[in-house]
Amino acid sequence: MGSTKNGFSLFVLVGVVFISMMVANVAGDFFQDFDLTWGGNRPKIFNGGQLLSLSLDRVSGSGFQSKKEYLFGRIDMQLKLVAGNSAGTVTAYYLSSQGPTHDEIDFEFLGNLTGDPYILHTNVFTQGKGNREQQFYLWFDPTRNFHTYSIIWKPQHIIFLVDNIPIRVFKNAESIGVPFPKSQPMRLYSSLWNADDWATRGGLVKTDWSKAPFTAYYRNFKVTPSSTASNSFSDSTFQINELDAYGRRRLRWVQKYFMIYNYCNDLKRFPTGVPPECRP
Numbered sequence: 001m002g003s004t005k006n007g008f009s010l011f012v013l014v015g016v017v018f019i020s021m022m023v024a025n026v027a028g029d030f031f032q033d034f035d036l037t038w039g040g041n042r043p044k045i046f047n048g049g050q051l052l053s054l055s056l057d058r059v060s061g062s063g064f065q066s067k068k069e070y071l072f073g074r075i076d077m078q079l080k081l082v083a084g085n086s087a088g089t090v091t092a093y094y095l096s097s098q099g100p101t102h103d104e105i106d107f108e109f110l111g112n113l114t115g116d117p118y119i120l121h122t123n124v125f126t127q128g129k130g131n132r133e134q135q136f137y138l139w140f141d142p143t144r145n146f147h148t149y150s151i152i153w154k155p156q157h158i159i160f161l162v163d164n165i166p167i168r169v170f171k172n173a174e175s176i177g178v179p180f181p182k183s184q185p186m187r188l189y190s191s192l193w194n195a196d197d198w199a200t201r202g203g204l205v206k207t208d209w210s211k212a213p214f215t216a217y218y219r220n221f222k223v224t225p226s227s228t229a230s231n232s233f234s235d236s237t238f239q240i241n242e243l244d245a246y247g248r249r250r251l252r253w254v255q256k257y258f259m260i261y262n263y264c265n266d267l268k269r270f271p272t273g274v275p276p277e278c279r280p
């Protein structure tokens, strides 16, 4: 009796582990996971679905979106950004739901002149409202190699990571009245477009169209679903548990040496006080 039962549980356990490994580890196939949504023939999928590129020329940019919607989970993608003179170009890579009260979790890469640093711009929209920008320089040249840009989205927090290093944490602050994205499923989007009215040095440096087409590359898309059941939504002591001591140290390192803008410190912009989620 007992051994049959154990045998059966072991069988189930192995099955569950196997299935979760499949879900977590099989790199996506771009043909299967994404739709090329704009830019005519500018977006391209190659290598049997393992590599995708977007391009931008004088006529149009381009973009793609995930076929599926996600509600919580971890999204990883490797990007290799527009090389050389990318000034004026923006590569956006973000999760978003739809409608006027949509939620959004954004990475945007603002190009620059050859040798000058990209800016990684991040934002979080809840219930249609953003205005929560943080910007960073990167500690590597994002155009030389692929690097991994990830979003961990849980009911307790959103974490932005670069090569598995946490750069930003947006905590669930519903307990003090700040809406948190937790009920609208989001799709993953990416696009490459011209934003030379604001992107580089605030719009001073314009796109050099003689260098077009501009191209960015994507690979190793991965989604790791996270169980949303039985999470303690309101217990704030659990909010940062995702990061261990090492993770928290890396986060402080990035914020100290690479963060160039934080809305939470922008008293000019919020003369009557920074938003509530900024207060410790």
Ligand SMILES: *[C@@H]1O[C@H](CO)[C@@H](O)[C@H](O)[C@H]1NC(C)=O
Pocket (backbone or CB within 6 Å): 110, 111, 112, 113, 116, 117, 118, 119, 199, 200, 201, 202
């Ligand atoms: C581009 O380079 C300039 C000069 O180093 C720098 O001030 C700026 O932050 C860089 N990035 C962007 C996107 O403008």
